[in-house]
Amino acid sequence: MKGFLDYKDGNSIFHKMNPLSKLFLAVVLCAMCFVSSNIYFVAGVIVINLLIAFAAGIHKMALSILSGLLKLSIVLFIVQVLFVRSGNALFTIPGLNLPITDDGVYFSLLFVLRLLATALPLAVMLSVTQMSDLANVMVSKLKIPYKYAFAVITVIRFIPVFASEMAGIIESQTARGVEFDTKNIFRKIGLIIPLCVPLLISSVKKIDSSAIAAELRGFNRRTSKSGYKKYPFGGNDIFAVLICAVVITAGIMI
Amino acid sequence: MIEFNNLKFMYSGGKKFALDGIDLTINDGEFIGVIGPSGAGKSTLTYAINGTVPHHYKGDFYGAVKVNGLDTVDNKPEKIAGEVGCVFQDIDAQMTATIVEDEILFGLENFGCPAEEIEERIDEALKALRIEKLRTRSIGTLSGGQKQKTAIAAMIALRPKILVLDEPTGELDPQSSREIFELLKELNKKYGMTIIVVEQKIMLQCEFADKLLVIDGGKAVHYDTVEKVLEHSEDLEKMGINCPRIVTLARMLHENGLYDGVYPAELDSAEKMVRSII
Ligand SMILES: Nc1ncnc2c1ncn2[C@@H]1O[C@H](COP(=O)(O)OP(=O)(O)O)[C@@H](O)[C@H]1O
């Protein structure tokens, strides 16, 4: 999980786009993979995702998501192929009398490509968007109550804090002779669970003092108009609309 | 000005008073160092100043606290926040944003700072803490000292008359700790801001504070200029507060009738003391 969702600094057109345009683009890319059932189109969407990731300088992250999903995709493909019976048999697995059909191969491939194509857009967009910008724009433009946006930001903010706290606890336990680097996963889980209690207590305390600190700084006075940063749409967003238009047209035509 | 009027406070469910008869006044523009053993009630004292005691932390509250004339029981902490900026002990809990600039913006936006003034306030706050370069940095990537400065900057931007800090250098190395105190002294001198800082590092307190407030068992056992409080260094040692060596030396000299001047709080006055006896 480390590094996932982290903002990657940069100066690309995708960094400068309005957060809403990026979100819209990501949703369109995902949705069109389901509107169209053409494997060439869905494969094309994957390529577009990778091109965007490359332009934004986060292709390493995008490729690591794809390679991470590769094993799962292969398993899913095999399972799917074995279960689809409709269509013309391409060949039959000898001994099992299990036909592999052209429909089966097509739909299994489509299924796997859709999985890969829809895993990318949101991850790519979130990596080039500051969480706070996304929250701010949702509050000012979509009129989402600030409280919800704040809650989401707080959770994201606390993940690394709690992670380092957990690491600290494990370190101090290791110093006392507890061996966490055991190969046995069940034993490891058994060792870690008791440590979650102090972590939980400190989390509750932290969240409580966090609420007090926010309130002292006028959290309750905040309205949807309080945001100082404005997020106007500009030239970069036309580019997002353009990509969307191309993808939607292609998806419907092909 | 902060006036404590025989303040007593016991947390609900607590067995003894966390604050037990605090009766003192902190004047405008003073730099107050608060010291005392762990569990003495130092943090609770800071809560009493900003009104979270008794508004958030419930319990038995007797006496009164007035911050620039505002009674902390009658006024909401939000109102008191206009007078007092607070940096809590848990710095991660203090933060509200993911970027330094947004952290400073948060309070300004909430309290309705006019848009045309906001840039100026952010620049001023960043400059006062010398963290202009961190403006667009992600808070998760900051060092402890940088986080501390960001939290202070977020408070400064609101231009409070009083700044309260609870163990701001608890997790910092000596160099960064000193830097924080130097910045606080600068805010104190330049803007006349009242500084109240809870801090165990007595060397820093002696060097930078005007007055020391020693808390033990919820009571203000000493509250005077640094030099005067150091005369009770034996008391402090009993509480586990290790005074500078030079103070112990001064006490020994006093006891043997070799020196009757003021207790030295920092190097310059220590030198004076040594010169006076040779
Ligand atoms: N939220 C709380 N609820 C109940 N008791 C508390 C709470 N916070 C502190 N105390 C108690 O009040 C006393 C003073 O604590 P505190 O002000 O945190 O001391 P210090 O900051 O000097 O270490 C301690 O005995 C502590 O156990």
Ligand SMILES: [Mg+2]
């Ligand atoms: Mg404390």
